[in-house]
Amino acid sequence: MGTIRGRLITIGIFVLASIAALVPRNVTKRVMDKATGRMKDTTERQVPIKRGLDLQGGIHLALEVDESKGPVPDCADAIQRAERVVRTRIDEFGTTDPVVQIQGRCRLIVELPGETDPARAKSVIERTAFLEFRITDMQNQFQSSLQQIDGVLRRAGVKPRGAAPSAVSQLFGSDTSKVARDSAADANAPGALSSLLFQGQLPGEFLVPEEQWEVVDSLIQRPDVRQAIPRGIDLRWGAQVEVRSAKTYRPLYAVESRPIITGEELQKATARRDQLTNQSVVDFVLSRRGGRKFGEETARHIQHYMAIILDGRVQGQPPIIKSQISSRGQIELGSKTLQEASDLALVLRAGALPAPLTIVEERSIGPSLGADSIKDGVRAGIVGVALVLLIMIGYYRFSGVLAVGALTFYCLFTLAGLAAFGFTLTLPGLAGFVLSIGIAVDANVLIFERIREELVHGKSLRLAVDDGFKHAMNAIVDSNVSTALTAFILYLVGTGPVKGFAITLIIGIAASMVSAIFVVKTLFLIWLQRRPAMTTLSV
Amino acid sequence: MIRLFANANYDFIKWRRWAYSITAVIMLVGAFDLAIRGLNYSIEFTGGTLMQVETKTAIGTGPIRAALDNVGLHGAEIQTFGSDTSYVIRARVTAAAAQNEDTAAVAAAVGRALDASVGAGQYKVERTEVVRPKVGKELQGKAFLAIILSFFVTLIYLAARFEWRFGLAAVLATAHDVLATIAFISLMHIEVSLIVVGAVLTVVGYSLNDTIIIFDRVRENLHKYRRQNLYEILNLSINETLPRSVLTHGTTIATTLALLLLAGEVIRPFAWVMSFGIFTGTFSSIYIAAPILLLIEKRWPGQDARGARALGARAPSAGPAIPAAPKAPAPIPPRVPAR
Numbered sequence: 001m002g003t004i005r006g007r008l009i010t011i012g013i014f015v016l017a018s019i020a021a022l023v024p025r026n027v028t029k030r031v032m033d034k035a036t037g038r039m040k041d042t043t044e045r046q047v048p049i050k051r052g053l054d055l056q057g058g059i060h061l062a063l064e065v066d067e068s069k070g071p072v073p074d075c076a077d078a079i080q081r082a083e084r085v086v087r088t089r090i091d092e093f094g095t096t097d098p099v100v101q102i103q104g105r106c107r108l109i110v111e112l113p114g115e116t117d118p119a120r121a122k123s124v125i126e127r128t129a130f131l132e133f134r135i136t137d138m139q140n141q142f143q144s145s146l147q148q149i150d151g152v153l154r155r156a157g158v159k160p161r162g163a164a165p166s167a168v169s170q171l172f173g174s175d176t177s178k179v180a181r182d183s184a185a186d187a188n189a190p191g192a193l194s195s196l197l198f199q200g201q202l203p204g205e206f207l208v209p210e211e212q213w214e215v216v217d218s219l220i221q222r223p224d225v226r227q228a229i230p231r232g233i234d235l236r237w238g239a240q241v242e243v244r245s246a247k248t249y250r251p252l253y254a255v256e257s258r259p260i261i262t263g264e265e266l267q268k269a270t271a272r273r274d275q276l277t278n279q280s281v282v283d284f285v286l287s288r289r290g291g292r293k294f295g296e297e298t299a300r301h302i303q304h305y306m307a308i309i310l311d312g313r314v315q316g317q318p319p320i321i322k323s324q325i326s327s328r329g330q331i332e333l334g335s336k337t338l339q340e341a342s343d344l345a346l347v348l349r350a351g352a353l354p355a356p357l358t359i360v361e362e363r364s365i366g367p368s369l370g371a372d373s374i375k376d377g378v379r380a381g382i383v384g385v386a387l388v389l390l391i392m393i394g395y396y397r398f399s400g401v402l403a404v405g406a407l408t409f410y411c412l413f414t415l416a417g418l419a420a421f422g423f424t425l426t427l428p429g430l431a432g433f434v435l436s437i438g439i440a441v442d443a444n445v446l447i448f449e450r451i452r453e454e455l456v457h458g459k460s461l462r463l464a465v466d467d468g469f470k471h472a473m474n475a476i477v478d479s480n481v482s483t484a485l486t487a488f489i490l491y492l493v494g495t496g497p498v499k500g501f502a503i504t505l506i507i508g509i510a511a512s513m514v515s516a517i518f519v520v521k522t523l524f525l526i527w528l529q530r531r532p533a534m535t536t537l538s539v
Numbered sequence: 540m541i542r543l544f545a546n547a548n549y550d551f552i553k554w555r556r557w558a559y560s561i562t563a564v565i566m567l568v569g570a571f572d573l574a575i576r577g578l579n580y581s582i583e584f585t586g587g588t589l590m591q592v593e594t595k596t597a598i599g600t601g602p603i604r605a606a607l608d609n610v611g612l613h614g615a616e617i618q619t620f621g622s623d624t625s626y627v628i629r630a631r632v633t634a635a636a637a638q639n640e641d642t643a644a645v646a647a648a649v650g651r652a653l654d655a656s657v658g659a660g661q662y663k664v665e666r667t668e669v670v671r672p673k674v675g676k677e678l679q680g681k682a683f684l685a686i687i688l689s690f691f692v693t694l695i696y697l698a699a700r701f702e703w704r705f706g707l708a709a710v711l712a713t714a715h716d717v718l719a720t721i722a723f724i725s726l727m728h729i730e731v732s733l734i735v736v737g738a739v740l741t742v743v744g745y746s747l748n749d750t751i752i753i754f755d756r757v758r759e760n761l762h763k764y765r766r767q768n769l770y771e772i773l774n775l776s777i778n779e780t781l782p783r784s785v786l787t788h789g790t791t792i793a794t795t796l797a798l799l800l801l802a803g804e805v806i807r808p809f810a811w812v813m814s815f816g817i818f819t820g821t822f823s824s825i826y827i828a829a830p831i832l833l834l835i836e837k838r839w840p841g842q843d844a845r846g847a848r849a850l851g852a853r854a855p856s857a858g859p860a861i862p863a864a865p866k867a868p869a870p871i872p873p874r875v876p877a878r
Contacts, residue, residue: 054805360670361669362646362667362668362669364664364667365666366663366664366665366666368665369591369665372803373806376802376803377802379801380798380800380802381797384793384797387797388790388793388794391786391790391793427806428806428809430802431798431809434794434798434802435741435794435795435798437790437794438790438791438794438795439745441787441790442783442787442790446752446787449786452542452782475751475752475755475756478748478751478755479748479752480748481696482693482696482744482747483744483748485689485696486689486692486693486740486747487740487741487744489685489740492685492688493688494681494733495678495681495733497733498734498736505741
């Protein structure tokens with residue numbers, strides 16, 4: 001009894017873990033709002049199995065540095081810069097789980113699930129990067145105009161969201177802004193925009209709760225609001241989110257409209273660790289012309305903050321200008337890691353040396369084709385399972401029922417394995433899954449045949465079952481290992497969909513070992529225990 | 540209780556020359572076909588442009604071809620895909636186009652041609668694949684590497700699991716399967732894409748596991764029945780594992796057939812190759828692997844299998860009855876060593 005209970009508990013744990021991995025959960029998706037053309041978040045409930053591009057539709061692009069107009073000396077660096085740029089633009093795609101990754105040394109892979117317009121995606125990716133340095137809103141001009149903007153919005157009938165007590169709230173204690181008092185005095189109503197902005201640490205910096213940034217973005221894009229923003233000031237979002245006391249915020253910067261210098265003037269940027277101060281530092285070199293211009297500008301802006309903007313996104317927190325800088329300067333990042341310094345240097349280089357990209361591979365699959373594939377695949381799966389079921393029960397009778405029961409566990413475990421390890425289910429993966437159902441019962445067939453043989457040899461029921469399992473083991477392990485080995489190689493060399501096939505096969509093999517051997521043995525043990533007087537086995 | 544092939548006692552090995560001939564014919568025809576037509580590589584491997592287009596009405600391939608010719612796209616393959624409103628257009632990269640690597644322009648040209656002939660809005664592009672020849676070459680290399688690597692890893696595994704004579708026989712049988720499958724792919728003119736290569740590798744794994752299961756039994760029986768010669772042991776082992784072979788292939792073929800018939804056009808080449816591969820894998824485990832093992836043991840007799848020394852040395856009827864097959868219907872004829 002002890003062993004049976006132990007086995008049942010183990011199976012129970014497996015099943016619970018699998019169900020936990022497969023419970024549908026809420027996923028936030030960014031989709032393009034057809035009416036306004038802007039992005040918005042929607043929440044859907046779905047089973048957490050990642051579907052490949054071939055099943056959900058989307059675009060897969062492989063890009064390389066374009067060398068048709070002259071050789072590019074360091075393609076690895078060029079691709080890293082390009083990756084940084086594409087990452088900065090990722091919001092523009094408006095897809096859930098976009099993938100941007102470097103493959104090998106010199107190739108960039110971009111995957112955009114759900115995207116249907118290859119031309120649009122290509123134009124976003126191939127656009128040349130634009131880098132500029134701008135001084136932040138040192139006079140707090142934007143903040144002063146917030147009250148007016150709130151007024152504009154109120155007149156336009158925009159209601160403030162939530163019950164935030166008042167305008168620019170005191171998130172970090174110290175700076176009680178005068179706007180807070182101003183707008184609080186104004187009609188006691190919280191402002192539609194100001195109630196969503198929290199004062200940042202430096203002039204012109206605001207923090208917006210991550211879940212609200214869509215709203216804020218749509219507000220500041222309104223023509224009437226743009227009119228109310230002081231002349232000479234632009235708003236730019238930060239590229240990275242910030243985490244403050246367990247909440248994520250997206251920084252919004254008010255910066256001067258006029259850049260003090262653009263990426264064209266930049267020639268070099270490298271990250272290093274300063275030996276004396278032990279700070280992370282980014283050194284940069286400007287052209288002669290750029291150096292002259294930068295010298296004049298920085299002389300006027302000492303103690304001001306300078307936002308580094310790539311493709312309209314502020315990169316990192318704007319550093320302070322300590323003294324006049326001409327053609328050689330450095331950005332000190334204090335205690336930040338060298339990694340962050342390298343990242344900033346990469347941003348600067350990305351803006352300075354645009355890497356012309358060329359598409360070497362493009363695949364796009366329409367969403368309806370993907371949906372058809374799923375439908376067909378599932379249909380084939382159901383028919384396949386039904387046939388296997390028929391064969392097994394028809395031939396092995398009650399033992400066949402046990403094997404089919406184990407097959408249910410097998411399906412559950414395999415799908416849970418895909419979900420738990422975050423592997424992607426592709427169309428070939430679906431085929432692999434169907435195929436592996438046929439293969440999965442092999443272990444049971446081997447075992448049952450062995451038990452039959454042992455019975456023919458005149459062994460007692462209990463002994464026949466035990467020996468059947470024991471003797472079949474060798475063959476089962478051998479056969480599974482040989483299939484898993486080839487699947488593993490396929491995984492190593494395969495691309496997207498084929499990798500999905502290999503993964504499904506490998507997980508399927510692991511799951512079938514558990515279900516066909518462990519689960520079926522347990523079922524047999526329970527059966528034998530219930531019927532101690534039984535002399536023949538329905539096998 | 541249904542029992543298929545219980546206590547079967549067929550003399551499988553006797554038919555080995557027949558099996559060799561059948562295989563040789565398939566391979567020769569395949570090789571001939573391969574030499575003349577060559578394999579039908581997908582654009583993943585060759586580079587080029589593929590577009591799958593769904594039209595509102597069945598227009599046939601003729602108008603599409605005419606439209607493509609109009610925009611200067613000669614020699615594109617146009618096929619219906621599953622239904623007669625679905626077309627696949629394949630434009631492989633020609634030597635001239637490879638010079639300026641203008642594959643993306645082909646997709647645009649196809650779009651223009653369809654706008655002109657079918658009319659904009661009357662069709663929908665469901666799938667586009669544009670692959671530069673360079674990427675195709677890389678993928679060829681990868682696929683080749685995968686096949687070589689899988690053989691290599693399989694060899695190591697077999698070397699660890701079996702004595703070399705068994706390993707060699709298993710590898711030869713698996714090589715047979717790969718060659719037969721390639722012959723099949725060539726004869727059926729199946730498009731060779733990476734997933735088809737994947738199917739071939741899966742066939743390798745499957746066929747090997749089949750051979751291993753029979754060989755496992757051979758090894759076991761060699762220890763159990765000390766007095767039987769290898770010929771008899773092989774036949775006995777194949778007969779003992781026959782119900783398993785039949786059943787497992789039944790279930791696997793059932794699933795591949797379901798894939799072949801129901802899972803849609805994209806997966807069909809894969810399903811074809813898998814179905815044939817499973818068939819040939821079973822065939823080779825019984826009719827190729829075992830006879831080859833016999834041949835090897837005869838040439839290089841080994842301790843483990845008692846090699847050819849036992850072969851034909853004693854009439855099986857003189858030995859004790861084999862317990863697993865107690866009521867052997869016909870005595871196995873005495874062996875004459877093959878030349």
